[in-house]
Amino acid sequence: MSLLIEAKGVSHFFGSKQALSDVNIELESGQPIALVGPNGAGKTTLFSLICGYLQPSQGEIRVLGHKPGSAALFGQLSALPQDALLSPDFSVGEQLSLFARLQGFSSAQARKECERVLELVDLSQTINNRPNELSHGMKKRVCIAQALMGEPKLVMLDEATAGLDPVNARAIRELVSSLCGQTTFVLSSHDLSELERLCDRVLYLQQGKLVTHELTSQGAQTRYLTLQLREQNDDIIAHLQALESVIDVTNSQRNEFVIGYNQLAGDVAMDIKVLQLCHERQWQYRALVNGHTLENQLFATGA
Incomplete structure (x- = not known):
């Protein structure tokens, strides 16, 4: 079985500025993985490289054994940026159904998939609502529903609970926990207490370098x-x-x-x-x- 994420000697530059320096990762599927670090540490760059939005300046990345952005990862990898928005001009159901069609679902299948993911985030009742009729927390949960379409094996969530009230934040944590047996989540957040509840493994970036990628375990002594x-x-x-x-x-x-x-x-x-x-x-x-x-x-x- 191939590794979930594998990076070998990955560095990335934006002009003369080095955003990542010699990053090496070997991660298997399983429990949620935390991606943490101060602002400017390289989290967004690593996130983008894993998703295939950027190509590394040096080194190599493989996701599920494939190069990020390749057709083999279509439907297997999903990502939700922090500032993802829904169009105010179409209903939730219309937008999610469109995204499902873009993944290759037929019209009938797309509608069923839309209903399935909305049920996962406990928002079935919003299918005919436009986004401007929803609260901030509900919009965020709809966006997470979009990221779950097609049952991807890897889901990247950037600040999934940022700005949410405790009820909505807890609902998202419970959703991630309930799905971790079939989907591996990579969660980028500044809320360490939240990540501590969910994650056993950590990718900690500091000034573009990977300092640790595993929580310290209890020693034998x-x-x-x-x-x-x-x-x-x-x-x-x-x-x-x-x-x-x-x-x-x-x-x-x-x-x-x-x-x-x-x-x-x-x-x-x-x-x-x-x-x-x-x-x-x-x-x-x-x-x-x-x-x-x-x-x-x-x-x-x-x-």
């Missing part, structure tokens, strides 16, 4: 928990370090503590110990994360 409290408490590090099997505790940022520990055979699980301590000390906590948060992996721990 040292493991980590991240405790987020509602307010700062005196001597919390001392209390946490006093727990049996704890190696070190780091105050990674305000009200957040990374606990390194060894899990001994037959010992009480460390998360239970931490929660018991919170109860005893009456500490109000926001979250207890198994491992490092994605933010700390990328920016604090150098992972």
Whole structure:
């Protein structure tokens, strides 16, 4: 079976400006993949190269074993740019049916495919509405429905939940999770907490270079928990370090503590110990994360 995405020595220039430098990737299909990095890091360039909008200045990219933009990827790869728009002059059903026809569906099949993808995003009732009759969140979900037409194997979503209210953002996250068994999503976003909920793998770009493409896993010896409290408490590090099997505790940022520990055979699980301590000390906590948060992996721990 071919890799989902493979890049070998990929660099790209815009005139004298280098946007990507010697990027190497090997990714298989499966769980959603995060594409993150600061503005200007090369995310949009890599996104465009994978989709075939641009050709690399150096190196080679293969998607599902084929060169991006080739006919073999027609219907297999779908992309939704951040600022994708719908025409205000035609109904949702007319536009989606047109896109389906462009993929080779017959008129009858196109209508059924339109109905199928609208049902996926829970917007069947909008089929006869024009986009200007819909909320911003509903428009975004219609655009995602368009990206799902034809059941592509790879879907690229750029800032899919940007500007959405919590209800619509959650609906999109749930949709991605429900479809990840049949479609692999590459999600570009600045919302690290959202990506952390969805993704096991990360493509992290910094100044055009791929710094990491995999979340740091729990090691065989040292493991980590991240405790987020509602307010700062005196001597919390001392209390946490006093727990049996704890190696070190780091105050990674305000009200957040990374606990390194060894899990001994037959010992009480460390998360239970931490929660018991919170109860005893009456500490109000926001979250207890198994491992490092994605933010700390990328920016604090150098992972």
